[in-house]
Amino acid sequence: MNYLLLICKNLLKKYNNSKKSIGEKTNKRTILNPIKEIKNYTEYDVYNEVNKQIRFLKDKNIVSAVFKDNGDCEKVYLIENDQNINYLNEITGNKSKKSILLELNKILSKFQNKNEILNNFCDSQRQRLLNNSPVEFFKNNFKEFEDILTGVDVIYKQKEEVLIRNLSIKIYNDSKKLDVLKNKISSLMFKYGNYENIETVFAEHFIEKTPTYIYIKGNIELIFENNRKVNLVGIENGIGVCSYDLKYIKEIRVFDKEVYTIENITSFYDFKKDESAVVYLGGFHNNHKRKFLTDLYDSNKNLIYYHFGDIDAGGLYIYLHLVEQTKIPFNPYYMDKKTLLENRSHWRNLTENDIKRLNCLKSSSYQFIDLINFMLSNNCKLEQESITL
Numbered sequence: 001m002n003y004l005l006l007i008c009k010n011l012l013k014k015y016n017n018s019k020k021s022i023g024e025k026t027n028k029r030t031i032l033n034p035i036k037e038i039k040n041y042t043e044y045d046v047y048n049e050v051n052k053q054i055r056f057l058k059d060k061n062i063v064s065a066v067f068k069d070n071g072d073c074e075k076v077y078l079i080e081n082d083q084n085i086n087y088l089n090e091i092t093g094n095k096s097k098k099s100i101l102l103e104l105n106k107i108l109s110k111f112q113n114k115n116e117i118l119n120n121f122c123d124s125q126r127q128r129l130l131n132n133s134p135v136e137f138f139k140n141n142f143k144e145f146e147d148i149l150t151g152v153d154v155i156y157k158q159k160e161e162v163l164i165r166n167l168s169i170k171i172y173n174d175s176k177k178l179d180v181l182k183n184k185i186s187s188l189m190f191k192y193g194n195y196e197n198i199e200t201v202f203a204e205h206f207i208e209k210t211p212t213y214i215y216i217k218g219n220i221e222l223i224f225e226n227n228r229k230v231n232l233v234g235i236e237n238g239i240g241v242c243s244y245d246l247k248y249i250k251e252i253r254v255f256d257k258e259v260y261t262i263e264n265i266t267s268f269y270d271f272k273k274d275e276s277a278v279v280y281l282g283g284f285h286n287n288h289k290r291k292f293l294t295d296l297y298d299s300n301k302n303l304i305y306y307h308f309g310d311i312d313a314g315g316l317y318i319y320l321h322l323v324e325q326t327k328i329p330f331n332p333y334y335m336d337k338k339t340l341l342e343n344r345s346h347w348r349n350l351t352e353n354d355i356k357r358l359n360c361l362k363s364s365s366y367q368f369i370d371l372i373n374f375m376l377s378n379n380c381k382l383e384q385e386s387i388t389l
Contacts, residue, residue, distance in 0.1 A: 001049075003050050003052075004053040007054065008057075008088045011032055011088060012088040015030045015088075017132070030077070031075055034050055035072060047071075051067075062079060064077045103142055105129070107146050107149065108122045110149075114153045116193070117156055117192045118152055121149075121152075137184055147172065147181060150171060151178060151181055152185055154171050155189070158207060161208065161212060163207075163208060186202060196313065196314035212243050212282040213241060215268055215280040215282065216277070217232060217238025218256050221253040221255075224249055225248050225250060238278070253299065254299075254300045257276070258275065258303060259276070259278075259279065261278075261281060261308070262280050263309035263384055267384045267387075271308070272389070273389075279293070285322065285326075293326050305329060306331050306333040307319050307330040307332060307335075308334055309332075309384055310383050310384045311371070311382040312354060312383070313353075313354050313361060317361065320361070332368075334389075336371060337370065337374050339387060340371075340380060343387055344380075347380040349379050349380070350380065
């Protein structure tokens with residue numbers, strides 16, 4: 001055991017955790033108690049070696065020490081000046097606290113105004129630095145920290161469906177790195193942004209491991225380039241079309257009276273209603289999916305349009321976002337207080353994030369204000385799959 005290194009590490013850690021390390025004046029000294037803090041100090045060999053190293057540091061004027069009459073070292077006091085702190089950093093192989101703070105502030109300044117999430121994050125971390133608290137998502141690795149923030153910056157701007165490995169190469173020139181950093185990036189964006197849950201952060205920015213599909217069923221005819229036609233009549237459970245292929249569809253003819261978009265795949269397969277065409281978007285709708293819906297609507301404006309989703313913050317957000325982005329007059333289907341009351345036995349409690357998002361929705365949209373107030377008052381939400389059709 002290198003007891004000189006151990007003593008220096010303990011003293012440096014205590015100093016770095018104090019207000020003095022960031023320049024604040026305080027009378028509190030940096031103290032090490034070997035009897036209590038060094039394992040097996042009372043054993044003969046350990047005792048002699050620890051005391052030897054304390055005297056070595058004392059002779060170098062790094063510390064002062066108080067010894068009992070029996071030879072036990074009761075207290076070790078760090079003599080706090082720049083020269084001694086530099087010595088401890090050199091012995092332990094650490095950067096100085098001052099240089100770490102300068103580098104962190106430099107990185108935070110670089111990302112400060114990139115987007116709303118990074119702005120919120122950087123503001124919060126600057127305050128943590130002022131309070132001498134550790135910076136979140138920084139584990140003494142500046143490159144990883146900057147890579148995380150770079151990932152947040154690029155992902156926030158992502159508007160088209162992309163495979164995670166392709167995006168990883170674009171950002172880091174490494175096909176696997178984004179997947180390695182995914183949990184940290186998602187955690188940061190979830191905490192400082194506005195997302196349904198931590199697991200869907202990447203999906204909300206159209207980042208997938210494999211291509212997504214939309215699923216369609218009903219009395220529908222799809223007309224592709226070169227006048228190729230796919231007729232879905234008689235295909236009870238519909239077909240899936242890769243989102244990358246949607247751009248090749250030139251016309252969508254619907255021979256039903258109503259069109260339903262459905263949030264969850266299970267409900268898509270369960271949904272049976274005469275003269276109804278049904279579309280499952282397979283995750284968050286990107287430009288290709290939105291164009292498919294708007295083309296469908298432009299060719300079939302005489303039909304009635306509905307959206308059926310979860311009665312929770314995420315479901316309401318998806319509905320509102322769908323209407324806003326497509327300009328299609330979707331009616332909410334079974335997304336009301338009556339449906340909640342009829343399915344009381346399947347209620348689930350709201351999470352802290354649910355409450356935060358519902359309050360945010362309430363302040364930005366009046367359409368669901370009564371439903372949201374009911375959900376908040378009764379601590380309830382309902383999954384689409386729980387509703388009996």
